[in-house]
Amino acid sequence: MLRILIMAYAIASYVAFLAVFVWLMAFLLDFGSIRTANTGSPLPQAAAINILLISLFGLVHSVMARSAFKRQWTKIIPKSAERATYVLQSSVLLAVIMLFWQSIPDVVWRADGIAQVVLLSVFFSGVVLIVVSTFALDHFEFTGLRQAWCNLNDTSASTSRFRTPLPYRIVRHPLQLGILLVVFSVPEMTVGGLLFAVVMLAYILIGLQFEERALLREFGDDYAAYRHRVPMLVPRLRNGSKHRARLRD
Numbered sequence: 001m002l003r004i005l006i007m008a009y010a011i012a013s014y015v016a017f018l019a020v021f022v023w024l025m026a027f028l029l030d031f032g033s034i035r036t037a038n039t040g041s042p043l044p045q046a047a048a049i050n051i052l053l054i055s056l057f058g059l060v061h062s063v064m065a066r067s068a069f070k071r072q073w074t075k076i077i078p079k080s081a082e083r084a085t086y087v088l089q090s091s092v093l094l095a096v097i098m099l100f101w102q103s104i105p106d107v108v109w110r111a112d113g114i115a116q117v118v119l120l121s122v123f124f125s126g127v128v129l130i131v132v133s134t135f136a137l138d139h140f141e142f143t144g145l146r147q148a149w150c151n152l153n154d155t156s157a158s159t160s161r162f163r164t165p166l167p168y169r170i171v172r173h174p175l176q177l178g179i180l181l182v183v184f185s186v187p188e189m190t191v192g193g194l195l196f197a198v199v200m201l202a203y204i205l206i207g208l209q210f211e212e213r214a215l216l217r218e219f220g221d222d223y224a225a226y227r228h229r230v231p232m233l234v235p236r237l238r239n240g241s242k243h244r245a246r247l248r249d
Contacts (some may be wrong), residue, residue, distance in 0.1 A: 003151055003152045003154075004077070004152065004171035006078055006080050006081045006148050006151055006152070007148045007152045009081060009084055009148070010081065010084040010143075010144050010145050010147070010148035010149075011145070011148075012088075013084040013085070013088040013091070013143070013144060014084070014087070014089050014143050014144070014145055016087075016088060017087050017088075017090075017143060018041045019091075019092045020056045020091040020094050020095050023098060024065075024098065025127065027098045027101075027106070027183070028123075028182060028183060028186055028193070028196075029123070029186055029187075030186070030188065030190075030193075034077075034098070034140045035098075035101065035103065035106045035190075035192065035193065036103040036190060036192070037103065038100075038101060038102060038103050039102075039103045039105060040056065041102045041215060043191075044064070045102070045105060045112060046102035046103070046104050046192070047102075047104065047195060049100070049102045050101060050102055050104075050192065050195055050196065051195070051199055052198075053096065053097045053100060053101065054097060054147075054196070054199045054200065055091040055199075055203075056093060057090075057094060057096075057097055057132065057203075058203040058206075058207065061089075061090055061093070061207075062149075062207050062210065064086050064089065065086070065210075065211070065222060066210070066214075067214065070082060078151070079147075080147045080148050080150070080151030081144070081147075081148065081216070082144075082147070083141070083142075083144030083147050084144030084145070084147070084148060086144070087143050089142050099192075099194075100199055101170075101192070102192070103190070103192050104155060104190060104192035104195065105190050105192065106190060106192050106193040107187045107188065107189070107190055107191075108190060108191060108193075109188070109200075110187070110189075111187040111188070111190050113163070113172070113189075115187075116187040119185045119186065119187045120185075120187060121147065122181055122185035123181065123182055123185040125181060125249075126178045126181030127178070127182060128178075129167065129175075129177060129178030129181065130175055130178035130182070132167060133167060133168075133174040133175040133178060134168060134175065136165040136167065136168060136174075137163065137165065137168075141157070144180060147207075160218065160238070162219045162222045162223060162226075162232070164226060168230075168236050169230065170230070171230065171231055171232065171234070171235055172212075172226065172227065172230050172231065172232050172233075173205040173208060173211075173232055173233055173234055176204045176208065176214070176233060177233050177234075179200065179204065180200070180201060180204065180233070183200050183201075184197050184201075185194060188213075190200075208232065208233075210217075212227070
């Protein structure tokens with residue numbers, strides 16, 4: 001019975017994840033003014049609340065991703081439910097950000113015509129990159145469904161092994177690159193939207209330092225060589241790389 005409940009819990013977490021992901025896209029594009037509707041707070045108060053909301057998300061998200069926390073956490077909850085719980089808390093805290101977001105509606109830029117098309121193309125390219133990045137490794141393991149399914153069928157989950165499928169051959173963290181493309185490429189950027197994007201950028205850059213250390217501990221020399229070969233977030237231009245190589249020769 002417990003195995004069935006864990007599977008149902010993982011499915012519910014996955015549904016919540018999908019719903020919040022779609023909601024986030026609408027929030028960033030401000031469909032129906034859902035991002036700019038909650039106005040009225042003075043700018044310093046609104047900015048402080050928004051930074052606090054994102055910081056809460058980032059703190060919990062980062063702590064729960066650490067191996068030391070996972071070892072203690074899985075003494076309380078079943079190991080097969082750990083990833084689904086991580087996905088669920090991320091979805092809930094992201095929903096809290098969007099629910100309580102304080103609008104700062106002053107416009108930084110508003111793109112029309114070709115510029116709008118370009119920004120929307122970058123935005124949806126970021127969405128595609130996010131989705132592709134999760135499937136390139138294992139979307140269902142990433143969202144906790146595979147762990148719950150293996151537990152339901154009493155089979156062992158596959159052990160972690162170092163792989164670099166596309167787009168991981170272009171940058172080491174394509175998922176985070178996709179997030180940055182999405183948050184910065186909206187056609188109408190308000191001060192509040194820019195605050196969201198900048199704080200997310202800061203969180204990603206800080207969080208990746210911890211993730212890189214964890215990956216080095218887990219995969220050792222393989223990851224060290226990969227780190228030397230592939231850039232972290234900004235794709236390397238081939239022509240520029242060849243030109244530098246010729247200069248070195």
